[in-house]
Amino acid sequence: xxxxxxxxxxxxxxxxxxxxxxxxxIRFFTLTRKYQPVSxxxxxxRTDKKQNKPSPAIQKLAKRKGNxxxxxxxxxxxxxxxHILVIVTPVFLLSHNIxxxxxxxxxLPSFSEAFSDFLTLLxxxxxxxxLYRRVILAKVRAVSSLSDYLTFLVVFLPFITGFIAYHQxxxxxxxxxxxxxxxxxxxxxxxxxxxxxxxxxFLNRFFLVSEYNxxxxxxxx
Amino acid sequence: MIKIEQKPFQEIVDCIQVYDHIxxxxxxxxxxxxxxxxxxEVNILNAELEMYFDEKGQNKEIGSYxxxxxxxxxxxxxxxxxxxxxxxxxxxxCSAGVQFIAERFPSKPVFPAINTVAxxxxxxxGLYEEKCRACGDCVIGYTGGICPVTRCAKGLFNGxxxxxxxxxxxxxxxxxxxxYDIHERLKAQNxxxxxxxxxxxxxxxxxxxxxxxxxxYAHRYMEEE
Amino acid sequence: xxxNSEMQVDTQKIRDLINQDKSMIKLMLKVCAHCSMxxxxxxxxxxxxxxxxxxxxxxxLNSVGYLYKKKGNVTWEDLERIKEIVWDNCVLCxxxxxxxxxxxxxxxxxxxxxxxxxxxxxxxxx
Numbered sequence: 001x002x003x004x005x006x007x008x009x010x011x012x013x014x015x016x017x018x019x020x021x022x023x024x025x026i027r028f029f030t031l032t033r034k035y036q037p038v039s040x041x042x043x044x045x046r047t048d049k050k051q052n053k054p055s056p057a058i059q060k061l062a063k064r065k066g067n068x069x070x071x072x073x074x075x076x077x078x079x080x081x082x083h084i085l086v087i088v089t090p091v092f093l094l095s096h097n098i099x100x101x102x103x104x105x106x107x108l109p110s111f112s113e114a115f116s117d118f119l120t121l122l123x124x125x126x127x128x129x130x131l132y133r134r135v136i137l138a139k140v141r142a143v144s145s146l147s148d149y150l151t152f153l154v155v156f157l158p159f160i161t162g163f164i165a166y167h168q169x170x171x172x173x174x175x176x177x178x179x180x181x182x183x184x185x186x187x188x189x190x191x192x193x194x195x196x197x198x199x200x201x202f203l204n205r206f207f208l209v210s211e212y213n214x215x216x217x218x219x220x221x
Numbered sequence: 222m223i224k225i226e227q228k229p230f231q232e233i234v235d236c237i238q239v240y241d242h243i244x245x246x247x248x249x250x251x252x253x254x255x256x257x258x259x260x261x262e263v264n265i266l267n268a269e270l271e272m273y274f275d276e277k278g279q280n281k282e283i284g285s286y287x288x289x290x291x292x293x294x295x296x297x298x299x300x301x302x303x304x305x306x307x308x309x310x311x312x313x314x315c316s317a318g319v320q321f322i323a324e325r326f327p328s329k330p331v332f333p334a335i336n337t338v339a340x341x342x343x344x345x346x347g348l349y350e351e352k353c354r355a356c357g358d359c360v361i362g363y364t365g366g367i368c369p370v371t372r373c374a375k376g377l378f379n380g381x382x383x384x385x386x387x388x389x390x391x392x393x394x395x396x397x398x399x400x401y402d403i404h405e406r407l408k409a410q411n412x413x414x415x416x417x418x419x420x421x422x423x424x425x426x427x428x429x430x431x432x433x434x435x436x437x438y439a440h441r442y443m444e445e446e
Numbered sequence: 447x448x449x450n451s452e453m454q455v456d457t458q459k460i461r462d463l464i465n466q467d468k469s470m471i472k473l474m475l476k477v478c479a480h481c482s483m484x485x486x487x488x489x490x491x492x493x494x495x496x497x498x499x500x501x502x503x504x505x506x507l508n509s510v511g512y513l514y515k516k517k518g519n520v521t522w523e524d525l526e527r528i529k530e531i532v533w534d535n536c537v538l539c540x541x542x543x544x545x546x547x548x549x550x551x552x553x554x555x556x557x558x559x560x561x562x563x564x565x566x567x568x569x570x571x572x
Contacts, residue, residue, distance in 0.1 A: 012229050027473065028567055031311070031469055031473070038345050038348060041348065042396070043351055048543075052230050052231050053229075056274050058268075058269050058273060059269065061268040062265045062272065063265055064268075065264045065267070066262070066268075067261070067263045068486075068543060071487065075483060076483075079481075079545075107239040119416065139498055140480070140482045141498075142482075142504050143480045143482055143498070143501060143503050143504050144480055145480070169317065193476070194476055196477060197477050197478075197546045199502060200473075200547065201547070202545020204477070204546060208549075209345075210346070210546070210549070211256065211346065215439075221467075221468050221552070247489070249489055249490070249539045250539065253537075254540055259539055259541050260485070260487075260489035262490065286493075287489035289490070289537050299493075436491060
């Protein structure tokens, strides 16, 4: 079982993951089209009228009130940090990099094990926050379904099992198998479930024309 | 839809500075769509005003409420309770909505935070173009779908003036000449005869307040003739 | 609305309308992470925070999402319910915020288009 998960299944899940990601990127670019912004303003803009504003400092702080930082600051900060960590933690983990070095001959830099431990605990703490949000807050419960809870498990089981396996709290052999299995399930599920928002966050918010996009945006559906 | 633009900040401050409890009313209709007076703009303006007055050492309470549409009295009913705690109302709805608010609360001073600019279209995100002056006698059927009242600086009805310059208006080099565009459009449709007839100039119908009565409801509001 | 009870819902027409944008609809329904961060950007929700029916993602999932899942096989009751969601609970002010860039107003207006294709729409004189 271990050999199967460590060897061919691991390679297969990575391949499916990358192919899935590429497929979704291609899908985005085929479903959207380039958008030419208007080259000319037809009409008078009232530039003569002094559109005076308060000081830039005030404007900057006030703008925050209108956007998501003003509305739900906790969630905005936590979710940003969480999403960065959920990628950074496994990618720069010493154990993973040793395995990659053994299998494929290269490795990425790694954090110290203590730091990775700390990051894992942070991820798990944020997981508890998300679960609380999904179960307790009425507005999130209203749009939640079984698939959301399953996705939650798919994402957090690798972290939980990895943490337990690393510390060898109990049943190491089964934990490590479970860790690899759940990790591979997550990789395979990612491009084909709601976890694809990992990709579409960037695609949608950087490329589409919208009030909320980062940058000019040059595509529309 | 109606397109609006926020007033200069100082002008808004001058209106409300004598009041301590101000309610900022936004509108979820036209004002929201052109990003001039929706919930987000209300929040931002409130934050700016609060910080501005804090710097000046004045303590003001500025509340916020966004109604679905300020141009319909039923949607203003929910303001009745809210307004009691405030001395004055600042509104980011279009001027029609602001007038309705003022009518509903005649004892409260009501100030517009925006200028109503035009009946216009969404050309692109953040770019809105005036298309209609609400003259009351639409002639665009004869001018290839281009309004000479709105787009011609002189409101001409029978062709361009002598100042048309390579398709551009003499008023500003970046403004296309409406009559040039009308001619080109009708030529492409083979309908140039429409503008060869001389038309009477527009009899502006916007000198007195107008009301529109839907024929199905005429019996409710007008006496039988 | 009397004629509606005698006529069948034209489910094929609904399917055709969905199929015009099928990939985009499917993708957006999948990308929606059900996070409800769109809630506070809707001023209707802000006025009644205990009522989930105004949450933009809820509106989208229960209108277009429902039509898509059912592959257009809906009843008149379903359409009336969807009509309430997309006309009474939404003014299409187009200011919904989505951290994942889902175009919620587009989906709501698509639901309205589908309802209109079946003769179901908000009437302002009732």
